[in-house]
Amino acid sequence: MSLDTVSQPTLVVESNPQQTGAYDFDRFNEAVMDTYARFPIALERGAGCRVWDTTGKEYLDFVAGIATCTLGHAHPAMVETVTRQIQTLHHVSNLFYVPVQGQLAQWLIQHSCAEKAFFCNSGAEANEAAIKLARKYAHTVQKIEHPVILTANASFHGRTLATITATGQPKYQKNFAPLVPGFDYVPYNDIQAIEAAISELDEGDRAVSAILLEPLQGEGGVRPGDVAYFQAIRRICDETGILLILDEVQAGMGRSGKLWGYEHLGIEPDIFTSAKGLGGGIPIGTMMCKQHCDVFAPGDHASTFGGNPFACAVALTVCETLAKENLLENVLARGEQLRTGLRALAAKYPALITDVRGWGLINGMELAAESEITAADVVQAAIAEGLLLVPAGPKVLRFVPPLIVTAAEVDAALQIVERAIATVNV
Ligand SMILES: *Cc1c(COP(=O)(O)O)cnc(C)c1O
Secondary structure: OOOOHHHOOOOOOOOOOOOOOOOHHHHHHHOOOOOOOOOOOOOOEEEHHHHHEOOEEEEEEHHHHOOOOOOOOOOOOHHHHHHHHHOOOOOOOOOOOOOOHHHHHHHHHHHOOEEEEEEEEHHHHHHHHHHHHHHHHHHHHOOOOOOEEEEEEOOOOOOHHHHHHEEEEEHHHHOOOOOOOOEEEEOOOOOOHHHHHHHHHHHOEEEEEEEEEEEEEOOOOOEEEEEEEHHHHHHHHHHHEEEEEEEEEOOOOOOOOOOOOHHOOOOOOOEEEEOOHHEEEOOOEEEEOHHHHHHOOOOOOOOOOOOHHHHHHHHHHHHHHHHOOHHHHHHHHHHHHHHHHHHHHHOOOOOEEEEEEEEEEEEEEEEEOOOOOOOOOOOOOHHHHOOOEEEOOOOOEEEEEOOOOOOOHHHHHHHHHHHHHHOOOO
16 A cells, blocks of 8 residues: 555544533443542633633633643643644654754753653652662662661652652552562751761661752642752762662753753752643653762663653643743742732731742742641632642642743732631631
């Protein structure tokens, strides 16, 4: 058969479904595994920082797919790239060269301290790649027979077996033993604890080979890293040859107001990972490193979908749009505006709101431990008023809107948060 006789598919353009009516949650639950505590709204459409449910109700989206939809919903640059790339080439294999994967790696290298990139599909996979790279580095360079990776209490690194082991929160590990050996935990922002752990673990064939930390703990309650802590860790790593791995999956890709969270800390990691915001909502992850720790050789690691032309083209568009639209400036200004508003609210409800903290557009508002009101209560009240929010632990409300959010949208969100707080604080 000659190529000429292959019929071309006709392009059918349908309008987006809108207001399909009340959603049958029970029917969904019969078919989909019960791994999430879902809020009873069904979303079907989005534009900018707004989404609509099946009943036509509009919400301001300050969840953004959990710090993922960098450019909001239906951004014209993403629509253009997705359309162009699916019509051109969407997936081949890493057995061949994928030019746009090379372009994305080059952009990321030019805009970070890294010199090499590996592509995968999610945050957990990026951290798995970092853990594997650190293990091989331990065996081949550091010559540690039983390497240990130190991670922090209240951290979050993903849901695979190795990454729930790395995650210093027992609730994610419960019932999944046996976990992966070679991890130990220290309190976050506590340099003495790291020093003590390194000397305690250095015995026989066993030693610390790497330290894996978030520059700002996201799921653990939006807790920024201390500059002095990270600088002291960097010094220890330089003196001992221990690798510093930063998990930038949530704080990276501009969300903090700088492209990478480590820029707030005045240090450079040896290895770091990115995912959530990288593809603006299209699945992609990356593990990046400096040249000296790139010990991978052909066959060591792989991913079928990782770095495919579709995901890489979209991620490259997200990167270029961040630069073109000066989004980091917007992130800093909108972040200040949001924290100022939340602090005014905290001043009004001092018994309920105990802290407001964050960088750029990753912010947390902590509720008093003594109060019966939980973050989920406030989230529920906010959703009823038309604002999507997500908790970060039982007592912290998290604010992670798209990086394109406007001043008017931040004001509107603040007004709704105030109403939600007034509703729950009876
Ligand atoms: C969300 C998250 C992960 C896991 O990412 P997935 O894409 O869900 O696998 C890892 N680390 C951090 C810091 C995260 O916030």
